[in-house]
Amino acid sequence: MNKFFAQRLHLDIWLVLGILALCILGLVTLYSASGESMEAVTRQAVRMAIAFAGMLVLAQLPPALLSRWSVWFYVFSLLLLALVLVMGEMAMGARRWLDLGPLTFQPSELLKIAVPMVLAGYFGHRTLPPNLYQVFLAAIVVLVPVGFIAVQPDLGTAVIVTVAGFTVLFMAGLSWRLMIGIALMGVAFLPVMWFYFMHDYQRNRVLTFLDPETDPLGTGYHIIQSTIAIGSGGLHGKGWLNGTQSHLDFLPERSTDFIFSVFSEEFGLMGVLVLVSLYLFIIARGLYIAARAQDTFGKLLAAGLTAIFFVYVFINIGMVSGQLPVVGVPLPLVSQGGTSMVTIMAAFGFMMSIHTHRRLLSH
Amino acid sequence: MPPEFVFKDTDRESRLIHRRILFTGGVILLLMVLLVSRIAYIQIVRHDHFTTLSQDNRVKILPVAPTRGLIYSRDGVLLAENQPSYNLELIPERINNLDRTIERLGQIVAIDQNDVDRFYDTLKRIRRFERVPLRLNLTDAEVARFAVRRHEFPGADVSARLKREYPLGELTSHVIGYVGRIDKNDQKRIDLANYSGTSHIGKTGVERSYEDQLHGKVGYEQVEVNAAGRVLRVLDRTPPVSGKNVRLTLDISLQRAAQEALSGRRGSIVAIDPRNGEVLAMVSNPGYDANLFVDGIRPAIYNALRDSPDRPLFNRALMGQYPPGSTLKPFVGLAGLEYDVRVPDTDTWCPGWFSLPNSSHRYRCWKKHGHGQMNLNEAIAQSCDVYFYSLANDLGIERMHEFLERFGFNKKSGIEIGPESDGNVPSRQWKKRVYGQPWYPGETVIAGIGQGAMLATPMQLASATAILANHGKVVTPHLLEETYDPVSGEVIKDYEPKESRIELTEPADWGRIEQAMRDVVHGDRGTARRIGQGADYEIAGKTGTAQVIGIAQGEEYDEETVLERHRDHALFVAYAPVEEPRLAVAIIVENGGSGSGTAAPMARAIFDHALMKTDD
Numbered sequence: 001m002n003k004f005f006a007q008r009l010h011l012d013i014w015l016v017l018g019i020l021a022l023c024i025l026g027l028v029t030l031y032s033a034s035g036e037s038m039e040a041v042t043r044q045a046v047r048m049a050i051a052f053a054g055m056l057v058l059a060q061l062p063p064a065l066l067s068r069w070s071v072w073f074y075v076f077s078l079l080l081l082a083l084v085l086v087m088g089e090m091a092m093g094a095r096r097w098l099d100l101g102p103l104t105f106q107p108s109e110l111l112k113i114a115v116p117m118v119l120a121g122y123f124g125h126r127t128l129p130p131n132l133y134q135v136f137l138a139a140i141v142v143l144v145p146v147g148f149i150a151v152q153p154d155l156g157t158a159v160i161v162t163v164a165g166f167t168v169l170f171m172a173g174l175s176w177r178l179m180i181g182i183a184l185m186g187v188a189f190l191p192v193m194w195f196y197f198m199h200d201y202q203r204n205r206v207l208t209f210l211d212p213e214t215d216p217l218g219t220g221y222h223i224i225q226s227t228i229a230i231g232s233g234g235l236h237g238k239g240w241l242n243g244t245q246s247h248l249d250f251l252p253e254r255s256t257d258f259i260f261s262v263f264s265e266e267f268g269l270m271g272v273l274v275l276v277s278l279y280l281f282i283i284a285r286g287l288y289i290a291a292r293a294q295d296t297f298g299k300l301l302a303a304g305l306t307a308i309f310f311v312y313v314f315i316n317i318g319m320v321s322g323q324l325p326v327v328g329v330p331l332p333l334v335s336q337g338g339t340s341m342v343t344i345m346a347a348f349g350f351m352m353s354i355h356t357h358r359r360l361l362s363h
Numbered sequence: 364m365p366p367e368f369v370f371k372d373t374d375r376e377s378r379l380i381h382r383r384i385l386f387t388g389g390v391i392l393l394l395m396v397l398l399v400s401r402i403a404y405i406q407i408v409r410h411d412h413f414t415t416l417s418q419d420n421r422v423k424i425l426p427v428a429p430t431r432g433l434i435y436s437r438d439g440v441l442l443a444e445n446q447p448s449y450n451l452e453l454i455p456e457r458i459n460n461l462d463r464t465i466e467r468l469g470q471i472v473a474i475d476q477n478d479v480d481r482f483y484d485t486l487k488r489i490r491r492f493e494r495v496p497l498r499l500n501l502t503d504a505e506v507a508r509f510a511v512r513r514h515e516f517p518g519a520d521v522s523a524r525l526k527r528e529y530p531l532g533e534l535t536s537h538v539i540g541y542v543g544r545i546d547k548n549d550q551k552r553i554d555l556a557n558y559s560g561t562s563h564i565g566k567t568g569v570e571r572s573y574e575d576q577l578h579g580k581v582g583y584e585q586v587e588v589n590a591a592g593r594v595l596r597v598l599d600r601t602p603p604v605s606g607k608n609v610r611l612t613l614d615i616s617l618q619r620a621a622q623e624a625l626s627g628r629r630g631s632i633v634a635i636d637p638r639n640g641e642v643l644a645m646v647s648n649p650g651y652d653a654n655l656f657v658d659g660i661r662p663a664i665y666n667a668l669r670d671s672p673d674r675p676l677f678n679r680a681l682m683g684q685y686p687p688g689s690t691l692k693p694f695v696g697l698a699g700l701e702y703d704v705r706v707p708d709t710d711t712w713c714p715g716w717f718s719l720p721n722s723s724h725r726y727r728c729w730k731k732h733g734h735g736q737m738n739l740n741e742a743i744a745q746s747c748d749v750y751f752y753s754l755a756n757d758l759g760i761e762r763m764h765e766f767l768e769r770f771g772f773n774k775k776s777g778i779e780i781g782p783e784s785d786g787n788v789p790s791r792q793w794k795k796r797v798y799g800q801p802w803y804p805g806e807t808v809i810a811g812i813g814q815g816a817m818l819a820t821p822m823q824l825a826s827a828t829a830i831l832a833n834h835g836k837v838v839t840p841h842l843l844e845e846t847y848d849p850v851s852g853e854v855i856k857d858y859e860p861k862e863s864r865i866e867l868t869e870p871a872d873w874g875r876i877e878q879a880m881r882d883v884v885h886g887d888r889g890t891a892r893r894i895g896q897g898a899d900y901e902i903a904g905k906t907g908t909a910q911v912i913g914i915a916q917g918e919e920y921d922e923e924t925v926l927e928r929h930r931d932h933a934l935f936v937a938y939a940p941v942e943e944p945r946l947a948v949a950i951i952v953e954n955g956g957s958g959s960g961t962a963a964p965m966a967r968a969i970f971d972h973a974l975m976k977t978d979d
Contacts, residue, residue: 127372170383171384171387173379173380227405228416228417230402230406231405231406231413231414232410232416232417232418234414235406235407235410247456269402269403272399272403279395280395283388287384287387287388290380291380296373296377299377300380303380303384317398317402318398321401321402323401
């Protein structure tokens with residue numbers, strides 16, 4: 001009965017349960033991280049509700065329509081992205097925002113969906129595995145927006161878009177030999193990035209990541225304090241609302257990018273295991289949806305979107321626990337803020353659409 | 364690329380993708396396990412190490428609030444300053460038994476029920492581990508007594524801070540305004556990082572309008588703290604940048620003279636320099652002591668202020684909307700000349716009343732038996748109502764509306780501080796919009812003498828009078844002379860005047876109105892001739908008496924019998940010296956009786972003070 005109802009709404013009950021569980025954990029943690037501000041929690045809950053409604057709407061669009069419109073969606077997003085470079089709003093030294101009167105938004109968020117979608121649409125109508133020409137074309141489709149995003153500069157988003165595109169390419173059957181070639185080229189390109197494309201603050205972040213003690217009160221301060229918060233949480237944590245690191249103002253950005261540190265300080269390793277299991281559950285369900293999808297487009301898109309979700313989680317937890325450089329990626333569904341929430345919920349909406357719009361096959 | 368027709372082997376592709384999905388799943392699982400193992404390592408193996416680090420987490424970054432800029436008058440009198448004060452503050456999370464601690468602290472410093480109430484009130488609105496003030500403004504003896512026994516009170520500390528003080532109290536309250544604790548509404552309009560060390564923010568008046576300049580830029584201290592959060596020593600310091608000092612155009616001696624002139628009465632006086640729009644005096648009487656608001660006003664005192672029938676919190680100069688009465692006549696007269704409805708020397712007959720054609724209603728002149736033959740000059744000098752009833756009727760409300768708006772009526776004066784009322788100049792459209800009713804000719808008639816729905820603020824009247832003084836040059840009234848750096852004295856910002864002009868088809872009309880206003884004060888029959896006597900300079904002015912209650916047909920207004928609150932408002936607008944105007948004033952005395960008897964003498968006192976002072 002329930003299942004039938006969910007099917008009619010084009011919802012995937014397992015994904016919805018996972019999302020709700022994470023949202024609740026997020027609100028509980030936010031209450032503590034925001035200094036017990038019910039207002040912050042309410043506002044975040046409203047954002048969640050809006051994003052959820054958006055997901056519900058997107059889940060109604062049939063995959064065939066998505067496939068047909070993917071190219072236009074991609075071109076449109078790319079145009080907006082170019083517009084940002086010309087007339088975007090500056091904030092904290094980066095030009096990412098487009099001001100639309102009451103709303104500001106980041107076109108780069110659209111690309112996180114548009115890139116895997118257009119590639120899935122492209123390969124969905126081709127014979128797999130792709131030939132060299134097709135791989136080359138796909139690389140351009142990925143790298144043009146990544147280039148735009150990297151010069152904004154927004155390293156976190158650039159990485160996410162790259163991984164999303166690459167995942168679709170990989171799923172489409174990119175040969176291992178080509179893959180190793182691309183990886184080698186990437187490594188060779190790193191020094192060029194370092195010397196010609198990266199901003200000073202980005203280089204600093206990487207340097208302090210490699211050795212946080214060199215700058216204990218500057219950039220390294222975040223990493224050190226965050227690691228102390230996680231480490232002092234221990235197995236069981238200090239208890240909800242009792243994290244001294246966060247409540248005594250040692251933790252920076254504690255309700256947004258560094259909310260995982262607040263969570264681990266207060267709930268300990270047990271909490272971390274619960275949280276990570278929830279993420280893994282959602283990722284597993286995403287891959288299952290990809291495997292069960294009826295056509296190549298659905299499989300590729302679902303897999304690409306799942307990869308995005310994973311990259312969010314991996315980069316965020318990696319950076320706050322000192323295992324990756326700080327690149328400013330939020331913890332999906334848990335960090336305070338609406339932008340990434342909308343993107344992620346949209347991705348879930350598309351995945352649900354793929355899973356629930358099934359053509360009847362006669363047996 | 365030519366279309367490909369290759370047979371699509373769906374099963375083979377599916378198998379390929381499934382293999383890759385499985386592989387990706389494996390990679391994801393592996394990466395997550397690695398990530399979590401590292402966290403487990405930190406949380407289990409190195410737990411003791413990080414617990415120690417967290418417990419004596421010594422280095423904290425504390426914001427250092429900048430010193431707020433001072434406010435001076437143009438004549439160098441300090442209007443807002445910062446006085447050191449000591450507060451006793453508690454960190455509730457560090458205290459086991461709050462009530463007991465407060466009780467014990469009460470044995471060292473005086474703590475009354477009000478302090479305790481406010482403490483618990485603040486406690487509800489504050490973040491964890493934040494310091495909450497218990498007693499403000501400790502005496503030196505109290506600070507010393509606490510210092511000796513500080514070790515007995517973990518979580519309690521004395522903080523030194525600068526408290527805003529307004530030495531002139533009531534005299535400047537409506538101009539300077541006051542600062543108060545930052546609340547939720549304030550947080551929306553500020554950069555929170557820059558205010559991280561600041562507890563107070565400008566709430567009203569100049570303190571609010573020039574908040575950005577006065578506040579300055581926050582500094583930071585890297586300090587070593589012990590486990591109880593007490594600062595042990597400062598490791599490094601980025602000093603804050605003090606706010607800029609503000610010098611106002613206000614002339615305190617003139618402000619004082621204006622307040623003294625008004626003393627004991629409700630009303631407002633605004634004096635501006637017509638040459639540049641500088642506001643030299645702006646009084647709204649009664650005022651209030653702004654110092655009461657700085658640390659949160661006690662509810663009983665606040666209620667008394669709010670509910671007082673004299674309305675001390677109400678800034679009459681900007682918010683008070685009064686019928687301008689006869690002070691509007693020079694403007695209406697000018698409109699009559701501009702639209703060729705009146706010729707300067709043509710007479711109108713005043714029998715003591717005016718009636719519209721086909722109507723028996725009599726609009727009465729203040730002079731019961733009439734003025735007889737009146738030309739424009741005489742009608743202004745003697746304030747003949749009938750002349751202006753008839754003129755207004757010939758002009759029509761739309762032309763009056765249009766002309767008066769050019770003088771700044773019906774819109775905010777544009778002065779930097781607020782809030783400010785718009786006043787009102789009625790029109791057909793306005794009546795339709797607000798009341799949904801048509802306009803009646805009778806309303807035009809009474810608008811001609813500044814009654815009815817016509818409303819103006821003292822600031823609007825002063826600034827419109829300045830335009831008359833300037834023969835058309837429009838200046839925006841303003842309070843800022845300059846802001847300057849308190850250390851180097853370097854001027855950061857001057858006021859940039861915005862000027863425009865009212866052009867008349869016949870510029871000589873300015874002189875005609877000026878002559879009539881001069882005759883109000885210096886003419887043989889001028890309504891304010893008493894204040895012209897013995898003046899060493901010439902004044903151009905206009906008296907006004909505005910009805911507060913309607914007087915029925917056939918009844919008479921008798922000052923003795925009506926309630927004080929129903930007595931007429933007394934008004935006077937003027938500028939001087941006529942040759943080279945240096946001061947334009949507007950005076951409104953609520954229920955003051957008559958403009959000539961009450962308000963005009965105040966203007967004389969102010970002109971004497973301002974114009975004679977420079978001569979000695």
